[in-house]
Amino acid sequence: MRDGLGAVQRVLLLGGTSEIGLAIVRELGAAGRLQWVGLAVRSLEKAVTVKEDLERDYVGMEVEVFDFDALRTDDHQQLIDATFAQAPVDCVISAFGLLGADLDQQRDVEGVRELLEVNYVAAVTTGTLVIKKFEDQGYGSLVVLSSVAAERSRLDNYVYASTKAGLDSWASGLADALAGTGIQVLVVRPGFVHTKMTAGLAVAPLATTPDLVAKQTVNALRRGSSLVWAPAAVRPLMSTLRHLPRPVFRAVTKRASKG
Amino acid sequence: MQVSIVGRSRKVVTGWGKTSPIRANIARPESVDSAVFVVSEADRVVGRGLGRSYGDAAQVSGGQVIDMTGLNRILEFDADSGIVNVEAGTSIEHLIETLVPQSWFVPVTPGTRFVTVGGAIGSDVHGKNHHRVASFGSHVRELTLLTGSGEVVTASPELNADVFWATVGGMGLTGLILTAKVAMRPVETAMMVATTERAKNLDAVMTRMIELDPVNPYTVAWIDCVARGARFGRGLITYGDHARLNQIPAGWEPLDVDLPSAGTVPIDLPSLSLNRVTIAAFNELWFRKVPKRPTRGLVSFADFFHPLDMIGDWNRIYGRAGFIQYQFVVPDSRADLIRIAIERITDVGGSAFLTVLKRFGSGNSGHLSFPIEGWTLALDVPARLAGLGRVLDELDQQVVQAGGRVYLSKDSRMRPDVLPAMYPRLDEWREVRQRLDPNEKFTSNLALRLGI
Numbered sequence: 001m002r003d004g005l006g007a008v009q010r011v012l013l014l015g016g017t018s019e020i021g022l023a024i025v026r027e028l029g030a031a032g033r034l035q036w037v038g039l040a041v042r043s044l045e046k047a048v049t050v051k052e053d054l055e056r057d058y059v060g061m062e063v064e065v066f067d068f069d070a071l072r073t074d075d076h077q078q079l080i081d082a083t084f085a086q087a088p089v090d091c092v093i094s095a096f097g098l099l100g101a102d103l104d105q106q107r108d109v110e111g112v113r114e115l116l117e118v119n120y121v122a123a124v125t126t127g128t129l130v131i132k133k134f135e136d137q138g139y140g141s142l143v144v145l146s147s148v149a150a151e152r153s154r155l156d157n158y159v160y161a162s163t164k165a166g167l168d169s170w171a172s173g174l175a176d177a178l179a180g181t182g183i184q185v186l187v188v189r190p191g192f193v194h195t196k197m198t199a200g201l202a203v204a205p206l207a208t209t210p211d212l213v214a215k216q217t218v219n220a221l222r223r224g225s226s227l228v229w230a231p232a233a234v235r236p237l238m239s240t241l242r243h244l245p246r247p248v249f250r251a252v253t254k255r256a257s258k259g
Numbered sequence: 260m261q262v263s264i265v266g267r268s269r270k271v272v273t274g275w276g277k278t279s280p281i282r283a284n285i286a287r288p289e290s291v292d293s294a295v296f297v298v299s300e301a302d303r304v305v306g307r308g309l310g311r312s313y314g315d316a317a318q319v320s321g322g323q324v325i326d327m328t329g330l331n332r333i334l335e336f337d338a339d340s341g342i343v344n345v346e347a348g349t350s351i352e353h354l355i356e357t358l359v360p361q362s363w364f365v366p367v368t369p370g371t372r373f374v375t376v377g378g379a380i381g382s383d384v385h386g387k388n389h390h391r392v393a394s395f396g397s398h399v400r401e402l403t404l405l406t407g408s409g410e411v412v413t414a415s416p417e418l419n420a421d422v423f424w425a426t427v428g429g430m431g432l433t434g435l436i437l438t439a440k441v442a443m444r445p446v447e448t449a450m451m452v453a454t455t456e457r458a459k460n461l462d463a464v465m466t467r468m469i470e471l472d473p474v475n476p477y478t479v480a481w482i483d484c485v486a487r488g489a490r491f492g493r494g495l496i497t498y499g500d501h502a503r504l505n506q507i508p509a510g511w512e513p514l515d516v517d518l519p520s521a522g523t524v525p526i527d528l529p530s531l532s533l534n535r536v537t538i539a540a541f542n543e544l545w546f547r548k549v550p551k552r553p554t555r556g557l558v559s560f561a562d563f564f565h566p567l568d569m570i571g572d573w574n575r576i577y578g579r580a581g582f583i584q585y586q587f588v589v590p591d592s593r594a595d596l597i598r599i600a601i602e603r604i605t606d607v608g609g610s611a612f613l614t615v616l617k618r619f620g621s622g623n624s625g626h627l628s629f630p631i632e633g634w635t636l637a638l639d640v641p642a643r644l645a646g647l648g649r650v651l652d653e654l655d656q657q658v659v660q661a662g663g664r665v666y667l668s669k670d671s672r673m674r675p676d677v678l679p680a681m682y683p684r685l686d687e688w689r690e691v692r693q694r695l696d697p698n699e700k701f702t703s704n705l706a707l708r709l710g711i
Contacts, residue, residue, distance in 0.1 A: 001279075001315070001320075001704050001707050001708035002279055003278075003279060003315075003671055003672040003708060004276060004278035004279055004314055004315075004581070004583050004642055004671025004672045005278075005583065005642055005647065005648045005671075005672045006642075007648065007672065009708065031648055032648075032652065032674060033674060087707070088320050088321065088707070135282075136321050137281070137320045137321050138281035138282040138283055138284075138320050138321065139279075139280065139281040139282065139320060180271065181271065181282050182271050182280045182281045182282040183282075222643075223580070223643070224579065224580070
């Protein structure tokens, strides 16, 4: 149950080894009411370590690991059924995705397709299954990890950016459609976040950390917001970028991509 | 079996604090048979009255909320004994309007008359006269309860006593209260003779209340949480009793519930709806209304018992995030916790709107009934306040250590692990509940949250 101060007892993390996702779980746990964490993961091996860490740090908390492959769409209904079977789930964090840092964006059609299917299609379809469960429960919070790239891409990540743009658009529309129903959809747009996934990439301005993103996310959840930029300053930055004349924008991003 | 049409709707509900909204399936039966029908069809169900519990006690996720306000008939009234038999959805307001003209009044009323008899029993509500007559459940002679197995059980302190006392204060979790026989109390008039005086700080308030309680059937104090320094905890104490016939001016209709207060009204509220009025400003207004000298006057029931009912929807002033009401009781030996609680909450920035302080007398046999002998404090705080969660968790621990408890009917954020220590008879209660409802068909979000 979610309590009167917005603290949650049961949370499901789709993409159970995501650093940002786990940081959000831990931040939710700081209120001292988290009893159950579901980790839906592709790599059960990595999940074991995560599970052990969480159970060690939060005494009395139960962590359940579920097999989840974004590409195996036929299994998604069963997964969501299993995660919601025992009790209402208060919060679901959609944090799985591929960055496609090494993707040959112009030539690797299969690679491009995979990125689309994981980051956009699976995120939207699993999100839809979750919303159906929330409708049955009468409440719930869905956190969708988007990106500033959804607003404006860089030269080296426009396929990734397009998947985030699609996901972001869906989640924002959904948030509006569900306003006043007791179901909350929160779109999180982080800028560059220092994680294992981005290690070695050119660092963008206003880079942040998973913990900071998590703090902002949880505060936004408590406020009942539907959108949060992390850090907040990246919003005016993206707005500026969006309004740059095209040639200027290309010059800026070309330099940024080179690092 | 005659089954009348049951109104069905699906809408967002909350408690009075407007927190933890859920979209609930609501069924509104208008007869006992319909209520039985709704319960038989549902996997998960909870009864709901007028929604004055502050938290999530009268709502359930994924189940059926039964709005009992359609079962609001007075079935029978014995004008000699004062025992009234009512359907559980009957409001205290209705009881007052109907029976005061016949010179009977409710034995106990909380600060609002908009509670149902079922809710008054489930929350075992208390009033300004707790130190004399205990709580609402203590005046219920008998009730009928629809259990999870579809059975209707009649319970009283003499028959199925364990079921009775598990239901008094049982937060609707033992089943659906269908009807109840309540012992009303005789009155000669519809007025109170009441005095209100100022007390300059918390110590003065508490000392004076100890003096007043033995001599006055009704007493309560309102504390100004904004006052600092030497005036910390300054308050207004209101005390009094029912006006006798010879205390009412000649020519007045003595049992007219609509008679306005005469002379100086202890609590004179602004008639406009409160919105955007800062709490400090309101408190100042409230306290300034009372002259420096104690003032005694004839006060209407509405003014004496239900002043906030006159500000429609006052729970809205807290905005979208809603508010928390924190109410606890501690034994006399730990009266120091009253000061500590006010300090801790105001330190974190919570200037509570109309904080209430009262002394309780002994509690009754309800397993989960809230009142025990000692001091009780109730304060409202905006739910958005940063750091509030931690402060209240720490206060819970102190309340537990003091041998006290937090009121479940006001709760929306307590941790499940403090509950057994606060309510030592929880296991006993669980046994009765398990017998009545082994599949836990009757449950609420409060129950799910607290693991009961």
